[in-house]
Amino acid sequence: MSALFEVTNLKRSFGGLVVTNNVSLSMAPGDRVALIGPNGAGKTTFVNLVTGTLPPSSGEVRLGGETITRINAIGRVRRGLVRSFQVTRLFQDMTPAEHVGLAVLQRDGRAGRLFGNFLSMPDVMAEVSGLLEKLGLAELSHRKVSETAYGQQRLLEIALALALKPKVLLLDEPAAGVPQSDTGLIEQALDDLPKDLAVLMIEHDMDLVFRFAKRVIVLAGGSIIFDGLPADVTKDARVREAYLGSYANASHVA
Amino acid sequence: MTVAMNNETIINRPRSGALKWDLIGIIVIVVCAALGYVLFPDNLALLTRILAVALLVLSLDLVTGYCGVATLGHAALFGSGAYAAGILSAHFGINNPFLMTFGGIIAGAIAGLFCAVIMLRAHGLPQLVLSIALIYLFHEFANKASSWTGGSDGLAGIMPGPVFGLYEFDLFGHTAYFFGVALLLIVFVLLRILLRSPFGLLCRGIREDPLRIRAMGASPKTALVKMYVISGAVAGTGGALSAISTQVVALDALSFTQSAEALVMLVLGGTGSLFGAIAGTLIFMLFEDYVSAANPFHWLTMVGALLIAVVLFAPKGIYGTAVARFSRRGEGSQ
Amino acid sequence: MQTVFSIAIDALAYGMVLFVISIGLSVTMGLMRVVNLAHGAFAMIGGYIASYVARDLGMGYAAAVIAAVVITIVIAIPIERLLYRRIYGQPELTQVLMTIGITFCIIGIANYVMGPTLKTIPLAGPLQGSADLGFRAISIHRLFAIICGLVVALGLWLVIEKTSFGVKLRASVDNAAMAAALGVRTEFVYAVSFAVAVGLAAFGGVVGAELLPVEPYYALRYMVTFLVVVSVGGAGSIPGALIACLVLGAIDTTGRYLMPEFGEFFFYLAVIAIICVFPRGFAGRVT
Numbered sequence: 001m002s003a004l005f006e007v008t009n010l011k012r013s014f015g016g017l018v019v020t021n022n023v024s025l026s027m028a029p030g031d032r033v034a035l036i037g038p039n040g041a042g043k044t045t046f047v048n049l050v051t052g053t054l055p056p057s058s059g060e061v062r063l064g065g066e067t068i069t070r071i072n073a074i075g076r077v078r079r080g081l082v083r084s085f086q087v088t089r090l091f092q093d094m095t096p097a098e099h100v101g102l103a104v105l106q107r108d109g110r111a112g113r114l115f116g117n118f119l120s121m122p123d124v125m126a127e128v129s130g131l132l133e134k135l136g137l138a139e140l141s142h143r144k145v146s147e148t149a150y151g152q153q154r155l156l157e158i159a160l161a162l163a164l165k166p167k168v169l170l171l172d173e174p175a176a177g178v179p180q181s182d183t184g185l186i187e188q189a190l191d192d193l194p195k196d197l198a199v200l201m202i203e204h205d206m207d208l209v210f211r212f213a214k215r216v217i218v219l220a221g222g223s224i225i226f227d228g229l230p231a232d233v234t235k236d237a238r239v240r241e242a243y244l245g246s247y248a249n250a251s252h253v254a
Numbered sequence: 255m256t257v258a259m260n261n262e263t264i265i266n267r268p269r270s271g272a273l274k275w276d277l278i279g280i281i282v283i284v285v286c287a288a289l290g291y292v293l294f295p296d297n298l299a300l301l302t303r304i305l306a307v308a309l310l311v312l313s314l315d316l317v318t319g320y321c322g323v324a325t326l327g328h329a330a331l332f333g334s335g336a337y338a339a340g341i342l343s344a345h346f347g348i349n350n351p352f353l354m355t356f357g358g359i360i361a362g363a364i365a366g367l368f369c370a371v372i373m374l375r376a377h378g379l380p381q382l383v384l385s386i387a388l389i390y391l392f393h394e395f396a397n398k399a400s401s402w403t404g405g406s407d408g409l410a411g412i413m414p415g416p417v418f419g420l421y422e423f424d425l426f427g428h429t430a431y432f433f434g435v436a437l438l439l440i441v442f443v444l445l446r447i448l449l450r451s452p453f454g455l456l457c458r459g460i461r462e463d464p465l466r467i468r469a470m471g472a473s474p475k476t477a478l479v480k481m482y483v484i485s486g487a488v489a490g491t492g493g494a495l496s497a498i499s500t501q502v503v504a505l506d507a508l509s510f511t512q513s514a515e516a517l518v519m520l521v522l523g524g525t526g527s528l529f530g531a532i533a534g535t536l537i538f539m540l541f542e543d544y545v546s547a548a549n550p551f552h553w554l555t556m557v558g559a560l561l562i563a564v565v566l567f568a569p570k571g572i573y574g575t576a577v578a579r580f581s582r583r584g585e586g587s588q
Numbered sequence: 589m590q591t592v593f594s595i596a597i598d599a600l601a602y603g604m605v606l607f608v609i610s611i612g613l614s615v616t617m618g619l620m621r622v623v624n625l626a627h628g629a630f631a632m633i634g635g636y637i638a639s640y641v642a643r644d645l646g647m648g649y650a651a652a653v654i655a656a657v658v659i660t661i662v663i664a665i666p667i668e669r670l671l672y673r674r675i676y677g678q679p680e681l682t683q684v685l686m687t688i689g690i691t692f693c694i695i696g697i698a699n700y701v702m703g704p705t706l707k708t709i710p711l712a713g714p715l716q717g718s719a720d721l722g723f724r725a726i727s728i729h730r731l732f733a734i735i736c737g738l739v740v741a742l743g744l745w746l747v748i749e750k751t752s753f754g755v756k757l758r759a760s761v762d763n764a765a766m767a768a769a770l771g772v773r774t775e776f777v778y779a780v781s782f783a784v785a786v787g788l789a790a791f792g793g794v795v796g797a798e799l800l801p802v803e804p805y806y807a808l809r810y811m812v813t814f815l816v817v818v819s820v821g822g823a824g825s826i827p828g829a830l831i832a833c834l835v836l837g838a839i840d841t842t843g844r845y846l847m848p849e850f851g852e853f854f855f856y857l858a859v860i861a862i863i864c865v866f867p868r869g870f871a872g873r874v875t
Binding site: 051073074077078082083085089090091092093094098101102103105106107110111112113114115116117118160164 | 272447448450451452453455456458459462463465466468469470471472473477480484
């Protein structure tokens with residue numbers, strides 16, 4: 001019961017097609033979990049179910065002891081369940097400072113204020129520049145996002161999520177599309193994530209997974225086929241079948 | 255120490271720029287207003303009408319330019335303000351121009367809330383259709399409620415009292431003009447403050463990606479409803495100004511054509527900029543005055559052609575295109 | 589009973605005319621994803637041409653219909669080439685502005701060329717008068733409009749379901765990029781569909797002139813009506829458009845019979861209510 005984040009028997013089907021089948025997992029503060037799986041394993045659907053953009057057919061999602069299955073995506077974010085996006089969805093015409101500033105204001109319930117400028121709110125700016133500094137984006141604070149490099153946008157994506165002070169962070173392929181030369185920056189940023197934050201990272205890049213995760217979950221055909229230590233994952237017969245065997249077989253594993 | 259210095263620059267740089275533009279904006283409006291007064295002393299009625307419509311276009315810019323909601327029914331908010339101010343005077347004998355304006359603001363805001371609640375139920379084409387249906391609904395309603403609105407004859411008998419009890423609304427429109435300029439300046443400054451407030455930032459985010467805003471824990475719909483109410487207050491101010499200055503309210507104030515023309519003016523000037531909205535209104539209204547005096551038959555054709563030309567050749571609008579060209583040249587010289 | 593029957597016939601005729609005019613809009617909007625506010629303007633052009641041919645030149649009704657359809661298409665082709673092509677794939681606001689600009693131009697020109705008065709299209713002899721159904725007489729013109737609607741619906745259904753062009757059309761509506769990759773000449777499909785859509789609009793404008801009188805502000809007056817058919821019926825859906833037309837026809841006609849004073853008001857109220865209840869259309873597939 002001490003779990004911070006708990007998913008129980010989560011199920012979702014589209015018509016007759018079961019995309020997520022009885023998925024259960026639980027995470028404690030400070031966990032570093034990687035969720036991997038072959039293409040079409042149902043990772044995206046799982047993220048959508050957990051974040052509340054898609055209602056589950058059955059099952060439960062709990063955060064900090066509270067059942068949030070019926071709570072919409074906005075309410076889940078406000079309770080501390082935050083995600084980053086796979087393809088960066090930043091506001092191209094806005095600056096990194098504006099992104100993080102907006103997130104900080106929103107978290108504090110001040111995003112509806114009709115006057116004042118966050119640039120002249122010392123407490124907000126201290127947090128904004130602190131976060132951007134930490135992720136090495138201070139130089140770019142007032143550049144438009146569209147003028148920054150892709151790797152920097154991915155870092156901003158992480159900064160944005162952190163500004164919301166999440167309890168649980170879902171990182172959707174944080175390193176996808178980042179040039180080799182910049183992956184070090186992302187890895188550094190991941191190492192520096194707050195220690196008490198529970199992180200669930202969805203990732204293809206196994207180097208990053210092994211470096212980052214203390215626990216690996218493998219999703220195939222909509223079901224969890226492995227949940228254990230990174231060292232054991234490559235030895236697992238079902239995982240090997242899911243990745244190396246034909247995908248048709250993989251869907252029968254469940 | 256370097257960190258502290260960085261913070262200094264971060265805090266100071268963009269802010270001073272914004273204040274500078276506030277000041278420039280105010281000066282430009284005041285200078286233009288003074289020029290208009292000196293150059294066209296016989297045409298103050300037209301200039302006051304331009305001020306009223308500029309408020310409508312500014313209000314439309316809040317919704318369309320800053321939040322990305324396309325609407326062809328925005329005159330509903332303007333007309334509501336005009337009728338509210340007019341009815342206060344004609345039926346209740348409340349002739350204080352400030353109270354009439356306040357009535358217009360409230361009515362505009364309520365109309366904005368009503369339109370927002372309905373329009374935000376849909377997206378894309380259905381939303382656009384809703385906006386058109388709404389303006390016709392308002393129009394039909396005002397037409398049928400003729401005991402209150404005068405129907406198609408228009409609402410007459412509006413007799414605003416003197417401003418501060420001193421300045422009568424004279425036949426030449428001097429008082430109305432200054433009243434209008436003052437309203438526009440106040441609204442301009444308030445909107446500048448609004449647009450760089452946290453809420454303004456939120457709305458810019460919504461325009462770019464509402465889904466992302468949801469993932470940040472904010473509700474785009476709530477914010478849009480709020481913006482619509484503010485927009486309604488601004489449009490209502492314009493409507494009230496129009497009622498006070500012309501002392502009649504015609505059904506046209508609630509027409510589809512007025513809505514579409516407001517959109518044309520906004521796009522002509524450039525969406526997402528207060529200067530663009532005002533510039534577009536000024537150019538369009540002067541052009542209208544000139545063309546419809548020369549050849550009223552072709553007015554609609556000209557508007558249509560103008561619109562097509564803007565879409566084809568200056569999609570950012572006149573002001574937007576000028577800014578883009580200016581800033582490109584600025585970068586080139588650096 | 590008498591009234592109910594009259595309302596039903598009128599509503600059906602009105603709905604069918606709406607269908608003939610707006611089905612082209614629905615198909616092209618599903619296909620090209622263009623918010624086209626100028627569709628009614630093409631129906632209006634058709635009406636004007638028919639009126640000119642039948643009334644001023646004194647040629648027959650059939651000649652008027654054919655001339656209206658052909659000439660309207662001829663007028664529309666350069667408009668499609670020069671203006672519509674530029675806004676495919678553009679943001680919604682751009683499409684709205686361009687097509688409303690086209691509408692304003694057409695209204696202004698029509699007003700200038702044909703004058704601001706209402707134009708009638710004299711009916712052919714056999715279409716005048718009324719037919720006796722034994723228990724009740726109904727206007728032959730209404731019957732004609734209903735039959736035209738049914739024929740158009742059936743014809744379109746056959747073309748779309750049974751011909752190779754229909755297959756290409758459906759593929760392009762579904763996924764234009766994929767259809768193009770499979771060798772469908774989407775440009776050609778677009779052009780033909782646009783021509784057919786405009787032709788049908790003109791045809792509907794002529795056939796429906798008794799119910800939707802031809803005058804310069806026609807294009808604005810019925811803009812919502814045509815658009816709402818598409819947004820409620822679902823772009824590209826023939827059954828959806830048919831249902832939407834019949835529902836709207838019934839509401840509008842009933843309103844005009846029972847509450848002539850408030851007819852328009854309740855029509856717009858109904859439009860708003862329908863969209864609020866079905867924000868994604870009856871078919872649930874509006875983009």
